[in-house]
Amino acid sequence: MEPELRTILESLPEKTYRSKLEPHRELIRELRRKGRTYREVAHLFEERLGLYVAPSTLHSFVKVRAKHRKRTQFELPPIQLATAESPVLDRVSAFKAKPVVRTAKPARFVFRENEPLTLTSNGGEQ
Numbered sequence: 001m002e003p004e005l006r007t008i009l010e011s012l013p014e015k016t017y018r019s020k021l022e023p024h025r026e027l028i029r030e031l032r033r034k035g036r037t038y039r040e041v042a043h044l045f046e047e048r049l050g051l052y053v054a055p056s057t058l059h060s061f062v063k064v065r066a067k068h069r070k071r072t073q074f075e076l077p078p079i080q081l082a083t084a085e086s087p088v089l090d091r092v093s094a095f096k097a098k099p100v101v102r103t104a105k106p107a108r109f110v111f112r113e114n115e116p117l118t119l120t121s122n123g124g125e126q
Contacts, residue, residue: 021053021061028062038062 038055045051109117
């Protein structure tokens with residue numbers, strides 16, 4: 001990095017947290033792991049820390065941070081493409097090579113021009 005840019009970067013003060021809950025992040029996480037509801041956590045914050053926070057605010061705070069963590073938590077392994085000597089491809093090829101046998105369904109109705117449809121009694125022609 002250029003020296004001018006580095007001095008500008010070093011002269012900037014540390015930015016404070018945007019959320020009043022950020023300093024208490026680990027406490028909230030542990031309380032939730034121990035089964036405390038958001039309402040109980042909010043009551044505890046007001047009673048012990050003198051910090052009023054709505055349960056819905058706590059929920060939003062936890063939810064936003066959980067989304068970020070979940071993205072990296074559930075990574076799928078890379079997909080292995082099938083090769084020409086794969087047994088799966090052999091089975092698929094054998095299945096595709098089988099002839100398709102279709103049986104004709106017997107007619108249920110008889111159509112004659114200028115007459116109404118008639119239902120066949122045994123599934124065949126009348």
